[in-house]
Amino acid sequence: xxxxxxxxxxxxxxxxxxxxxxxxxxxxxxxxxxxxxxxxxxxxxxxxxxxxxxxxxxxxxxxxxxxxxxxxxxxxxxxxxxxxxxxxxxxxxxxxxxxxxxxxxxxxxxxxxxxxxxxxxxxxxxxxxxxxxxxxxxxxxxxxxxxxxxxxxxxxxx
Numbered sequence: 001x002x003x004x005x006x007x008x009x010x011x012x013x014x015x016x017x018x019x020x021x022x023x024x025x026x027x028x029x030x031x032x033x034x035x036x037x038x039x040x041x042x043x044x045x046x047x048x049x050x051x052x053x054x055x056x057x058x059x060x061x062x063x064x065x066x067x068x069x070x071x072x073x074x075x076x077x078x079x080x081x082x083x084x085x086x087x088x089x090x091x092x093x094x095x096x097x098x099x100x101x102x103x104x105x106x107x108x109x110x111x112x113x114x115x116x117x118x119x120x121x122x123x124x125x126x127x128x129x130x131x132x133x134x135x136x137x138x139x140x141x142x143x144x145x146x147x148x149x150x151x152x153x154x155x156x157x158x
Contacts, residue, residue: 001034001035001063001064001145001146001149002034002035002037002061002062002063002064003029003034003035003036003037003062003063003064003065003066004036004037004038004039004040004056004061004062004064004065004066005022005025005026005029005036005038005039005040005065005066005067005068006022006039006040006041006042006049006052006053006065006066006067006068007019007021007022007039007040007041007042007067007068007069007129008042008043008044008049008067008068008069008070008079008129009021009041009042009043009044009069009070009129010043010044010076012041012069013041013042013043014043019041020131021068021069021127021128021129021130021131021133021134022039022041022068023131024131024132024134024135025066025068025127025134025135025138026039028135028138028139029066032142037061037062038056038061038062040052044069044070044076044077044078044079045078046078046081046082046085047082049067049070049078049079049082049083050082050083050085050086053065053067053082053083053086053087053119053124054086054119056122057086057119057120057122057124058119058120060120060121060122062122063121063122063123063149063152063153064122064123064124064125064145064149065122065123065124065125066125066127066134066138067079067083067124067125067126067127068127068128068129068134069128069129070082070126070129071112071113071114071126071127071128071129072111072112072113072128072129073111073113077113079114079126080113080114080115080126083115083117083124083126084115084117086117086119086124087117087118087119087124088117088118088119088120089117089118090115090116090117090118091115091116091117091118091123091148092115092116093116094115094116094125094141094144095112095114095115095116095126097140097141097144098112098114098127098137098140098141099112099114100140101136101137101139101140102133102136102137102140105136106133109128109133112128112133112137113126114126114127114128114137116141118152121152121153122152123145123148123149123152125138125141125145
């Protein structure tokens with residue numbers, strides 16, 4: 001699968017903090033033989049996030065976009081809103097699954113507003129901004145993603 005990793009963080013985009021969550025996701029993808037075709041860092045700017053999601057989806061460059069960061073309750077946490085604005089459909093079950101699995105170990109996982117959505121044939125999945133939270137969340141849904149990509153590509157549900 002072709003994966004784009006987008007880190008959403010004001011401090012990482014300014015260069016005042018290292019992109020640990022994006023790096024953790026890139027490493028995780030490589031370990032699972034998923035090809036990272038694009039990696040970007042953006043500030044917490046809803047319009048910029050939406051525009052990049054649309055650009056990647058409409059180009060057909062990635063099967064899945066994994067975003068990390070901007071899913072909490074802070075005033076600049078706008079990744080779910082940007083994702084919804086870019087999407088044609090919401091995939092509620094993936095966000096629910098990530099919160100359910102994460103909440104078993106860390107009750108604050110239920111404060112995540114992460115969503116998953118579809119635009120064209122691309123699946124967008126929001127993940128938390130911490131390296132551990134991002135990896136734990138993608139682990140919670142990893143078994144579902146190949147089938148989702150197949151169905152978005154035109155395969156049957158069987």
